Amino acid sequence: MRFVDEYRDAGRARALAAGIAARCRPGRRYAFMEVCGGHTHTIYKHGLEDHLPEEVSLVHGPGCPVCVIPMGRVDDAIHIASQPDVIMTSFGDLLRVPGGTGSFLDAKAAGADIRMVYSPLDALKIAKQNPDRRVVFMAIGFETTAPSTAMTVLRAAAEGVRNFSVFCNHVMIIPAIKAILDSPDLRLDGFIGPGHVSAVIGCEPYAFIARDYGKPLVVAGFEPLDILASVHMLLGQLAEDRCEVENQYARVVPWHGNPVAMEAIGRVMRLRPHFEWRGLGFIAHSALAMAEEYAAFDAERVFDLPGVRVADPRSCQCGEVLKGVLKPWECKVFGTACTPETPIGTCMVSSEGACAAYYNFGRFTRDRRPAVIPLGEVSRA
Amino acid sequence: MSGGEQQVLDRIERARRRKPVVREELITLAHGSGGKATQTLVEAVFLEAFRNPLLATLDDGATLPLGSARAAFTTDSYVVSPLFFPGGDIGDLAVNGTVNDLAMCGARPRYLSAGFILEEGFPVADLRRVVASMAAAATAAGVEIVTGDTKVVQRGRADGCYITTTGVGVIERPGTLSASAARPGDAVLVSGPIGAHGAAIMLARGDFGIEAPITSDTAPLHDVVAGLLDALPGQVRTLRDATRGGVATVLNEVAVASGVSVVLEEAAIPVRTEVTGVCELLGLDPLYVACEGRFVAVVDGAHAQSALDALRAHPLGAEAAIIGAVAAEPEALVLLRTAIGGTRVVEILVGDPLPRIC
């Protein structure tokens, strides 16, 4: 796995860490949000925060597509899945996400036919193999996964598959970032921009963040060194009083994105007037629905949906946590009503969400780490 | 740290210590994953009802005092799909798995029972093939299958063939191995590259359209274990085969049962390139992927090198490695020093490791 090791070199990480520390002005604090859940995962999996000086903190953003699904949509999907002739297909990480009345896993235990797939094309394949069943693909994700959903629908239409539909929950990253930027008590100094999303939409849509809100953004890759490099670039902009959109991930992200993918989305989907985000509430023009022309593939039209709305409890303060205003433990329901077993807000759903991570490992944060015995000593003994 | 934060942390700590409760009304697949949901089920339902000192250790098998002798006793059910996969089949697993659980108690495996649940319509030729594998595996492991049972259920009520094996072994060496015996300063070893069995099964299901030359690591471990125990009399604390839930889950059990922390060195953990590749593609972490012929050993730190030599002297331990050490704090946690020089917590999963979409 050369292509991976190249971006996981401890020596280069230390060099970047030294560069980051050198760019911090003493006494100043820097908070950067990594918007994308994939970045949160990398930071967490590689223990990257250990390479950051005390002055720099990373705020985990709303970019985990699984966590932002509102409970009502999960309930609606379970309603569809519970029809006797339906096979519901879903990405694996959604299976455990709770709605108001349980998760896909619970529904499966109660008899629903729910299958894990790796791509919408797998779902289409299942539809072709089971002509007497109605097969629904639970579509979630940002602009990263929307193109493959769109292309699958185009293929289904071309092949005349009639028993396949999509329950469309695709969301868009820009309105979410804007919602965070519009918060009056925002405390962020810059953004680590999503890599895969940008490969589709390009870097231009972020221009307003630097121009109108005065926050720098660096589009970053998903290897640990990519993230350290983008923090380094953000600090460089701040040190030099620049404020722009930069592309650290040029090896994958073209500045203008992927027009073919954007076109597929444009053909098959249209903007929703508004969409609910778990923990963030309703955000205008923040999600996609199936277009009129593809109504036959739109599960929202094919099935009679209860349209469940499970209001986020008023005590939920995810918005504040996401904006970096509150620390997880400062939320009123943290650890009492809201726990990883019974999550209320989005930050508690995935183990990488800010609240879940703090719940599980808060007693073991950066400043409370014990000295680690070097392995060399053990093996030499 | 502020007083408010400490209060919240204390509250979580109290909640953590509360008796586990099963909240679900129905069994879900998560209850069978080996992770937190399985532990909760075992403790809240089974242990609650059957409680006795032998069961309470929740080790891989029970150690039975029989007069002046000691026996190890264990049972396991096998429900793998597909039944045949690169490197083995359900028959190999059913023998090796139980042999290994006995070996992890420090016992010499002797006798096995075998119970079959067969689905109406299951091909007799397939059954013969499975049984032939069991016979070969039993011979290789030096055990005899001395009693058994067969049930047939209606079509659709089972997935072809399920096997349950129970095993008895003799414990000939003094001392008891247990997940609760790890102490600060101990060394942690693994007997070979991890994750091959789980990766082979995932590929054999054919859901991913990925092909890679990965075969299951299923193998009987009693011999390599005997070599280790003979080389380090009284210095081996814990042996666990890293089956369901992988090395991460097993070491979390050790950390919790012993009240210690286990600190792993990512760069030292042997994983075959193909397994790493498949895991990267599927968004899984090899630390949680099942092995059927690998075990984790916790030994006195002063004897780590001799333990490594003993393991490597056996073909099944040729690629063994020292992967970490036991520390006093932070209690009940597994930490990983990542290759890039960070540290992270290796948590106990709630259910099956689920692939990430992005």
Ligand code: SF4
């Ligand atoms: S504790 Fe729960 S409700 Fe409060 S911010 Fe965290 S996830 Fe949201």
